[in-house]
Amino acid sequence: MGAHGALLLALLLARAGLGKPGELGALLAGRGAAGRTGGGGCGEACGRREIHSLVAGGVESARGRWPWQVSLRLRRRHRCGGSLLSRRWVLTAAHCFRKHYYPSEWTVQLGELTSRPAPWNLRAYSNRYKVQDIIVNPDTLGVLHNDIALLRLASSVAYNVYIQPICVESSTFTFVHRPDCWVTGWGLISPSGRPLPPPYNLREVQVTILNNTRCNYLFEQPSSRRMIQDSMFCAGAEDGSVDTCKGDSGGPLVCDKDGLWYQVGIVSWGIDCGQPNRPGVYTNISVYFHWIRRVMSHSAPRPNPSQLLLLLALLWAP
Secondary structure (H helix, E strand, O other): OHHHHHHHHHHHHHHOOOOOOOHHHHHHOOOOOOOEEOOOOOOOOOOOOOOOOOOEOOEEOOOOOOOOEEEEEEOOEEEEEEEEOOOOEEEEOHHHHOOOOOHHHEEEEEOOOEOOOOOOOHHHHHOEEEEEEEEEOOOOEOOOEOOOEEEEEOOOOOOEOOEOOOEEEOOOHHHOOOOOEEEEEOOOOOOOOOOOOOOOEOEEEEEEEEOHHHHHHHHOOOOOOOOOOOOEEEEEOOOOOOEOOOOOOOOEEEEEEOOEEEEEEEEEEOOOOOEOOEOEEEEEHHHHHHHHHHHHHHOOOOOOHHHHHHHHHHHOOO
């Protein structure tokens, strides 16, 4: 083929949407017995951050501290949180789309600390992506059950220090009761419904994951009989001092493990916000690990036949 042919091949594959041949392999590769997915391409890592500097009871974060954080925007206004899994995929909660399920209504904002970037902010504009497909888990039932969805973006995300993918692992057992788990979001910041004040910056809070036996005990108390199933888990503080709230839905609960960050939960539902003995409830991502991999693998981009014909003609031209 020669150097010239190889260059043409690379250019045309990129145009055809196949310019990252290692991406799908990296997304589907299991790591050890547990398995892991996330990251955008051959040799690209997930769960890394280079900046270390409702969430009801939380504190204001810093730009780039949670580089996988996504703002899902419905008609240009923040509606839900989400997390970046790869250059084309975002993970979030299914209930965000109960009334608004057309992809054209939604955009994804990456790389910004505020949920309301100024209209003249060209940096924010360049990191805003259209949604091509909304894929809700087929077993989603109401608001509470199987509350998980994947968004396929219309174009590939450009990574930088402020935009990186998160890892997802097939088991969350090792994260129960660990102190190094965090939730982030732009939701309400008090049980009374107080919204984020200007400049509407992302907030973060450290939470503890409770085992489901304890969580079910708390939710079986009088006035609130809800079953916390294996597809869910609780996190927060039993005294209600830290919690998520309206506007945080779909956002990530992440934990540090050996220097890498893994998303183990999706903000799903709760009874009010910041109430004693009513911790927030999260979708347990490990239950859906194989569904996530299957959707992402079956939805890989297909080459345009006309582009491949042009490729062959160029490669064999004298």
